[in-house]
Amino acid sequence: MKRLILAALLTLPLLVGCTKKENEILIGEYDSLTGSDATFGLSTNKGVRLAFEEINAAGGVKGKKLGLITLDDQGKNEEAASAVTRLITQNKVVAILGGVASGRSKAAAPIAQSNSVPFVSPASTNPDVTKAGDYVFRVCFIDPFQGFVMAKFSSENLKHKKVAILRDVKNDYSVGLADVFSAEFKKRGGEIVADSSYQAGDIDFKAQLTQIRSKNPDGIYVPGYYTEVGLIAQQARQLGIKAPLMGGDGWDSDKLSEIGKEAINGNYYSNHYTVESSDPAVTEFIKKFKAKYNETPDALAALGYDAARILAAAIERSPDLSGKAIRDELAKTKDFGGVTGKITLNENRDAVKSAVIIQVDGKNRKYISTISP
Numbered sequence: 001m002k003r004l005i006l007a008a009l010l011t012l013p014l015l016v017g018c019t020k021k022e023n024e025i026l027i028g029e030y031d032s033l034t035g036s037d038a039t040f041g042l043s044t045n046k047g048v049r050l051a052f053e054e055i056n057a058a059g060g061v062k063g064k065k066l067g068l069i070t071l072d073d074q075g076k077n078e079e080a081a082s083a084v085t086r087l088i089t090q091n092k093v094v095a096i097l098g099g100v101a102s103g104r105s106k107a108a109a110p111i112a113q114s115n116s117v118p119f120v121s122p123a124s125t126n127p128d129v130t131k132a133g134d135y136v137f138r139v140c141f142i143d144p145f146q147g148f149v150m151a152k153f154s155s156e157n158l159k160h161k162k163v164a165i166l167r168d169v170k171n172d173y174s175v176g177l178a179d180v181f182s183a184e185f186k187k188r189g190g191e192i193v194a195d196s197s198y199q200a201g202d203i204d205f206k207a208q209l210t211q212i213r214s215k216n217p218d219g220i221y222v223p224g225y226y227t228e229v230g231l232i233a234q235q236a237r238q239l240g241i242k243a244p245l246m247g248g249d250g251w252d253s254d255k256l257s258e259i260g261k262e263a264i265n266g267n268y269y270s271n272h273y274t275v276e277s278s279d280p281a282v283t284e285f286i287k288k289f290k291a292k293y294n295e296t297p298d299a300l301a302a303l304g305y306d307a308a309r310i311l312a313a314a315i316e317r318s319p320d321l322s323g324k325a326i327r328d329e330l331a332k333t334k335d336f337g338g339v340t341g342k343i344t345l346n347e348n349r350d351a352v353k354s355a356v357i358i359q360v361d362g363k364n365r366k367y368i369s370t371i372s373p
């Protein structure tokens, strides 16, 4: 039954979008709704839908309703590229919201760029993503900052001297973050005692972990996505490794604790927002999100919500619905009050924002500290 409802919910925006209506401004969204990081796309989509629903209830944009068509990239780069092509050529969307995984954004954003269709990524943090060109934006911080944040926390707060890295070599995000962490940690006088790798889809990490164990690190940096990280946490504990694991926003999913169980507890990751915030923008968002979906929003839901509202605001200000006009207004986004912080898009079309350090505690995400740029 639950599945049926989920399927209905997922196809709903698709159906709405397919019937292009006169009084509607059609926005395209693509993300992983299935696959090993499905919660990324599912959460983002929930945030986007909540934002559109509110905006439409308040009269829409330019007197028209916002329509949404969402395509599933199944967590694959090629599918992300073809989804964006389809949204542009078949559905003729005025702008695109997506994607989460940096690798998929890198594959898809150049298509939006070459068609002059504005592209707003809610959550892709790899610096290369917005280098696709002047139609490509993001509402989140970038990895040179995120990697710095964890290196600082590891060295200053956890007093680590020796850290091992375990990176997903097939993932642009993971590789980028691992490199930044490594450089920052060394700058602070720390030593990287091992730098091992895996590939998304792997299920056995014992060989790498055994090698890491022999170096006796104070901590292990694992900047991957939640499915592999959950398994890595389990196997690290099975091998008797007690050093804390540390990671980035790719850990942020309820599935992390489902997969990692107790083994993931006590470990740290950097993220875009905390549900413990007392900021009224955050508490109000959580309240509305829970009322609609009966679950606590993760960072992706919050970023999806912010990205959708920033895009809608730019369309509202825009003199017409051309890609150029919307792009120009997006570029002017300044001090936008988002759930994930105050958002100003800089000359590289990136947002400069603080990050939070979170400690995993079952399904709870314990807020530890905020680090500002």
Ligand code: PHE
Binding pocket: 040, 100, 101, 102, 103, 123, 124, 125, 126, 173, 249, 250, 251, 252, 299, 300
């Ligand atoms: N920042 C990740 C990437 O670029 C995606 C992500 C963002 C995952 C936020 C979870 C939460 O690949």
